[in-house]
Amino acid sequence: MKAKSAKDAHHGLPSGKLTPEERLEALRQLYLARYFDVRLIKEKKRGRLRGTLYSSHNQEAVLVGSLFGLRPYDWISPIHRDMPAFFLKDLRSGWTDPNRMGMSIEEVCAQVWGKVGSPGRARDNWSHIGSKRAHIIHSTSMLAGTIPVAAGAVLADRLNGGDAVVLTYNGEGSTAQGIFHEAINFAAIHKLPVITLVENNQWAYGTPYELGCPTKDVADRAKGYGIPGVVADGQDVFDVYDKVMVAVDYARAGKGPSIVECKTYRAYGHGDHDDDRAAKYRDPKEVARGRKRDPIAVAKARLISLGDLTKDEADKYRPEGKNASEVTDEDFPPEVVDYMKKGIEFALESPLPDPVEGGMWVFREDV
Amino acid sequence: MSAIPEQIELPKNYLSAIKEALDEEMARNEDMICLGEDIGILGGAFGVTEGLLAKYGKHRVYDMPIAEAAIVGVATGAALNGKTVMAEMQFIDFISCGFDQIVNMLATYHYRTAGDVAPGVVIRGPAGAYGGGALYHSQMNEAWFCNSPGLKVVCPSTPYDAKGLMKACLRDQNPVVFFEIKELYRKREIEQFLPEEDYIVPLGKAAVRREGTDLTLVSYGQNVWHCLTVAETLAEEGVSAEVIDLRTLVPLDEDAVFASLEKTNRVVVVNEAPMTCGFAGEVVARICDKAFPFLDAPPVRVTRMDTPVPWVKPLETYVLPSVEKILDASRRVLRY
Numbered sequence: 001m002k003a004k005s006a007k008d009a010h011h012g013l014p015s016g017k018l019t020p021e022e023r024l025e026a027l028r029q030l031y032l033a034r035y036f037d038v039r040l041i042k043e044k045k046r047g048r049l050r051g052t053l054y055s056s057h058n059q060e061a062v063l064v065g066s067l068f069g070l071r072p073y074d075w076i077s078p079i080h081r082d083m084p085a086f087f088l089k090d091l092r093s094g095w096t097d098p099n100r101m102g103m104s105i106e107e108v109c110a111q112v113w114g115k116v117g118s119p120g121r122a123r124d125n126w127s128h129i130g131s132k133r134a135h136i137i138h139s140t141s142m143l144a145g146t147i148p149v150a151a152g153a154v155l156a157d158r159l160n161g162g163d164a165v166v167l168t169y170n171g172e173g174s175t176a177q178g179i180f181h182e183a184i185n186f187a188a189i190h191k192l193p194v195i196t197l198v199e200n201n202q203w204a205y206g207t208p209y210e211l212g213c214p215t216k217d218v219a220d221r222a223k224g225y226g227i228p229g230v231v232a233d234g235q236d237v238f239d240v241y242d243k244v245m246v247a248v249d250y251a252r253a254g255k256g257p258s259i260v261e262c263k264t265y266r267a268y269g270h271g272d273h274d275d276d277r278a279a280k281y282r283d284p285k286e287v288a289r290g291r292k293r294d295p296i297a298v299a300k301a302r303l304i305s306l307g308d309l310t311k312d313e314a315d316k317y318r319p320e321g322k323n324a325s326e327v328t329d330e331d332f333p334p335e336v337v338d339y340m341k342k343g344i345e346f347a348l349e350s351p352l353p354d355p356v357e358g359g360m361w362v363f364r365e366d367v
Numbered sequence: 368m369s370a371i372p373e374q375i376e377l378p379k380n381y382l383s384a385i386k387e388a389l390d391e392e393m394a395r396n397e398d399m400i401c402l403g404e405d406i407g408i409l410g411g412a413f414g415v416t417e418g419l420l421a422k423y424g425k426h427r428v429y430d431m432p433i434a435e436a437a438i439v440g441v442a443t444g445a446a447l448n449g450k451t452v453m454a455e456m457q458f459i460d461f462i463s464c465g466f467d468q469i470v471n472m473l474a475t476y477h478y479r480t481a482g483d484v485a486p487g488v489v490i491r492g493p494a495g496a497y498g499g500g501a502l503y504h505s506q507m508n509e510a511w512f513c514n515s516p517g518l519k520v521v522c523p524s525t526p527y528d529a530k531g532l533m534k535a536c537l538r539d540q541n542p543v544v545f546f547e548i549k550e551l552y553r554k555r556e557i558e559q560f561l562p563e564e565d566y567i568v569p570l571g572k573a574a575v576r577r578e579g580t581d582l583t584l585v586s587y588g589q590n591v592w593h594c595l596t597v598a599e600t601l602a603e604e605g606v607s608a609e610v611i612d613l614r615t616l617v618p619l620d621e622d623a624v625f626a627s628l629e630k631t632n633r634v635v636v637v638n639e640a641p642m643t644c645g646f647a648g649e650v651v652a653r654i655c656d657k658a659f660p661f662l663d664a665p666p667v668r669v670t671r672m673d674t675p676v677p678w679v680k681p682l683e684t685y686v687l688p689s690v691e692k693i694l695d696a697s698r699r700v701l702r703y
Binding site for chain 1: 432436437439440442443444446452467472475476478480481483485517
């Protein structure tokens with residue numbers, strides 16, 4: 001699929017050359033990612049949701065920054081902590097455009113609430129969604145296991161004459177998996193457009209970075225494959241955007257894969273079940289330091305310095321620096337709250353799957 | 368003028384049959400690609416893919432790094448995006464290195480996406496013992512995959528079936544693990560003339576290799592031939608044994624087994640893998656569950672001992688199923 005429309009033209013410009021409206025849109029998407037997260041934390045605390053929530057709080061700049069410059073037909077492969085990525089993909093094509101190549105907030109919320117309105121009819125848990133139509137590769141719990149699948153998807157695309165790239169999302173912990181190496185090794189040999197994004201949030205569940213990774217930076221591993229590896233400031237949406245765009249251009253030009261490591265910090269526990277324990281295995285000072293540069297605050301400062309936003313405008317909505325329990329709907333732009341509300345409404349209206357569906361779709365001919 | 372015809376029709380061995388199936392499907396389906404270790408320049412460790420690289424080019428035939436998990440994962444991704452993929456495991460023993468990608472990624476894809484993705488991947492490779500391959504080149508690990516919902520599992524015993532089943536698998540669009548019996552690859556005695564026209568052998572249909580009325584022998588792969596030898600020996604003793612070749616383990620043609628039992632009322636089930644949780648146990652369990660009234664004797668299994676496959680011949684022979692062991696089991700069942 002090759003969609004070289006005028007709409008694509010702005011994809012690929014460095015952040016400094018984006019229009020002020022586009023940069024403000026990035027801020028709005030940060031709000032949206034944050035609102036999705038805090039709203040779900042509240043819903044979960046009220047006992048309205050099944051399963052475990054893997055919060056993306058404090059890591060939103062990685063999601064928005066990495067997705068912001070992709071073309072609609074590009075592929076992504078998010079994992080458990082990247083839930084907002086599923087509906088942020090191709091959001092630049094329009095929040096309400098039903099034909100955009102991302103998943104809708106309705107589909108994502110239906111998955112969260114375990115309803116048939118989700119693409120996989122809620123047959124696997126929250127974070128394991130995806131959509132062939134939206135070019136989002138479905139995640140599993142086997143970390144790094146989707147990188148070869150991503151490589152295969154863009155290999156097929158290249159064979160069909162396309163120029164799509166794929167952006168895979170991985171925690172720093174998953175870089176220890178053998179399949180991480182196997183997949184990047186293969187992609188490097190064939191110069192496939194596979195960008196391995198590493199969200200280095202310093203903690204793999206209860207294990208700190210230095211007990212999972214022997215190199216100073218994860219990006220150092222790129223040397224072993226003869227590909228570029230760069231480090232981005234994972235708290236700065238525009239730095240992530242700029243570095244990912246370079247990797248995307250490089251990959252789209254046929255030069256091959258690269259690793260983009262985004263330094264960030266996990267705000268909460270591994271999952272919501274782990275929040276109390278995380279308070280014991282992590283030094284509170286470290287947590288405070290890790291959360292000090294809230295991505296929303298960092299983006300605002302940048303927008304003010306560029307003249308896109310006044311101080312007063314920046315202060316209008318202030319979720320930054322606050323926990324899920326501290327924010328209210330007033331801390332977010334109304335269109336963000338409305339967007340999420342529509343998703344929740346759809347999810348609540350969508351029925352639960354018929355129990356017999358548990359025995360269906362094992363093979364293609366089953367349905 | 369010479370009377371020699373331009374082309375002499377020759378019978379095909381099991382390996383050539385698979386090679387023909389791959390070649391014909393590559394020609395028929397431009398969206399088919401092949402991935403595997405040494406399958407291109409070398410043409411495969413056994414020569415199954417010989418000629419494919421020259422004919423279809425490096426964009427359809429990939430010499431892969433030694434990384435079975437990546438082979439399966441890349442195959443899955445390419446299939447997700449519209450390709451049909453043949454992924455070779457150089458020896459089926461090495462499939463364990465790609466196990467996670469097969470059972471958690473590939474096998475579950477259709478289920479967890481409620482049919483959004485039907486990955487057409489055929490993982491094939493040489494399997495089985497009897498040749499001194501020792502521990503890591505002799506396994507029949509089909510039970511691992513029969514126990515992983517979402518995978519079809521196939522094991523042909525003749526050249527005709529090998530070709531027809533392979534073609535069926537490549538057109539199926541469900542993931543398949545295809546067990547080729549390497550001891551049968553070049554076995555002259557089983558060569559067959561294959562039809563010139565395109566044909567498939569449907570998945571999930573067993574074959575009656577020999578008809579009989581006194582005893583049913585059920586097997587697949589190499590041991591079908593052992594069972595046929597046993598049936599011949601028994602015939603000399605006045606016993607009429609029927610031999611059922613399952614051909615496909617998942618889905619299993621249990622009706623073919625039950626229909627035979629209705630005639631014979633006695634059964635021996637043979638598999639080459641270890642007994643515990645092996646496929647013969649599954650067949651016996653289904654017989655007990657659904658065809659118990661047909662039975663005049665307890666069903667008996669003949670399998671490998673619960674050991675790895677040892678190297679030197681006397682040890683290997685000792686642990687594996689054999690004509691003698693199947694004969695012995697048959698006589699026990701007949702005496703009951």
